[in-house]
Amino acid sequence: MPTSAASVGAARTRGVWRRLGAGLVTGAADDDPSGVATYSQVGTQLGYGMLWTTVATVPLMIGIQTICAHIARVTGMGLTANLVRILPRGVVVGLVALLVVNNVVNLAADIGAMGDALAMLTGGHPRYLALLCATVSLLLEVFIPFRQYAPILKLLTMSLLAYVLTACVVGIPWRDLLAHWRPAQWNHQTLVALTAVFGTTVSPYLFFWQAAQEVETERADPDARSLLSAPEDAPEEFRRIRVDTDLGMIYSNAVAFFIMLTAAVVLHGAGVTSIETSADAARALDPLGGHLASTLFTLGIVGTGMLAVPVLAGSAAYALSEWLGQEGSLESTVHQARTFYAILAVATALGTLLTFLPVAPFRLLFWSAVINGVVAVPLMGAIMLAASSSALMGPFVLKGSLHVVGWIATGVMALVALGLFL
Template identity: 50%
Template sequence: MLFRLLGPGLVTGAADDDPSGIATYSQAGAQFGYGLLWTVFLTLPFMIAIQLVSAQIGRVTGKGLAANVMEVTPRWLVLALVFLLVAANTFNIAADIAAMAEALSLVIGGLNHEHALIFAATSTLLQAFVPYHRYAPVLKLLTLTLFAYVATAFTVEIPWSKALLASVWPKAHVSAGYLLMVVAVFGTTISPYLFFWQASQEVEEMKRKARRPLRELSRGGDPELDRIKVDTTVGMIFSNAIAFFIILTTASVLNANGVTSIDSATQAAEALRPLAGEFTFALFALGIIGTGLLAIPVLAGSAAYGVSEVFGWQSSLQDKATDAVEFYSIIAAATVIGFALGFTGIDAIRMLVWSAVLNGIVAVPIMAMMMVIVSNARLMGRFKARRWLVALGWLGTAVMAVAVVALLWSSMTRS
């Protein structure tokens, strides 16, 4: 019953744990053991708040995030931010496709490029030719693949008392590497493509059910906001729970056996193989493929929503490809370019670094604009956000700003 009630919030939360995120969490566990489990709990309230804001903006106004941001800021600035979003998403798609292809090669053999082509083509064709009302349930079912990481944790020996104590009472580490990993976890957990996707998915759901934007209603609407709260809260808790289990597993197996350097999700899976056995390895590797199949459409779709809204193009996954050519062209271009980057010889880790930096540049101003929108009575009507949500959202924006400054500083000092 609960699973049936969940939708955009659950899919958004699950898409946050993409292969790139798995790589970050795996490195956190391998390098620092249980020392970063606390970050999962710290980021959760900020993640819930900002995604609640995103979802409410979409459902209340009946428009996507980019269209709403243009109400409070110049179009050229929105265009610049959306351009950076598209670039970041494309690099992220490239890294995710490469990780999925490598994971499949590890499990069944074969050539990485062939597997990458299959994943890229399948994702693009499903988005272009399967209507939203049929595609949305597929994305929701794909969220179940993330339970592979919960199962993985129970296939290895974990000192639960030690791990749980570290989660609530972490030991202080004052080092550049530790602080950089904290920043990386924040950047991976709170990403701008999630804002754009969830707002647009609320619009898609509204249109699918033939309902009006909430701000056009003279009364009622509270049940919809309650649904959004449940959906988003469950989705973000699910997302961070999966991150918790990934850090937990890699800390218990890799860090405990002296493996402290992991550069990709597939490297983490391969490192688990001799230490935890074939079953644990297979679960971890198949989880990479499952979450990648979910994340690529979200990354490409969020880019397409942003660009289409800025230029006023028709933008809906419910539309036929012939009726929304520009929208589906952006989806195809982001996926195809991401696939093609795999042939350039650019290191996947470097692409992830670029993606993280670009996401950071986009995230803070977008978050600030979202908080302005959700507090604006002209745009939100009687559904203007409550004070606790506004306060938590602004606090999350400030924390993210600090994290981004730290990330940019570390990137410049290392280059």
């Protein structure tokens, strides 16, 4: 019997979904609760004036994340394991230390935001609900092997659609947007916001996570080998990485656009000029945008938090365990990778502990994004050196348009960070 067009379309969709993995999860994890708070705060403060950043950062994200994936797939090792081969060990430990500290702060902001969001939905105590979220996330990472955990993370990426639905519910005045949009005036506030947006969008923890997931995917396939060992697989693998990363980063920034736009239309439009957390944005939406919009936004915080927490803790564990020369993998058992899981647990525990301290949550998450933007510059430079090293990459040394885009992304991040200080 002839195959219907609908069944052919469904088969193609399933085929594309199967090809998505590290890039999609990494991109979606970028819209974590602290990122949501940053986008919401910028939209609340500056209205439409910073919407252009969600478009401008797309090629930067695609470029640097694709390069990270290439390094891992070519060598069969994570970023830290590659960096220690070309850089002084002290430089690498400095970069890894900054990553770990910032990830713990990010974890605190995200776990706290999930607790606040669940408290809004259930009426429970926000700190105990935060502890519950962190515990569930940690148990999933520890006791579910990577090959079974990866589909869960991929499914959680769909939670980002809650923010798109929120924008649909509140109603976006597209004609007004096109008629009145103009870039924000340049001043210190704008530069801080710009660095925060770029920092939360082009985030160092994403570099390590996507590279690690490429290594995990290779290890999970008994027939797969590093491209240095199996160069004949390179064309197909690079195509897969390109599709996966392009779609993941475009999806991430499209969602960021709708978050910032919703805050600009509803909160900024109503005269609200400041919020402190993503939960504050959800509360403010209730009387201004309606209960449905607030509920969708709140559900998005919980969903994206459950995706981002393992990425933040996992990227710290991958980076630090590789620097220590220890085996680290979500596919391994606790007995096989004790150091890796210990770092994972400690990072999650410290992040959770910070939520119980009297620390202003907005200060944590917003300045964490700013620090991200500054730390990303030397790290991106190191990544570009690794990708350009023939000793590491062999015949797959970075060249062509991807090489140019990678250095442009590094230069743009440097200018943004420099602008903040000047």
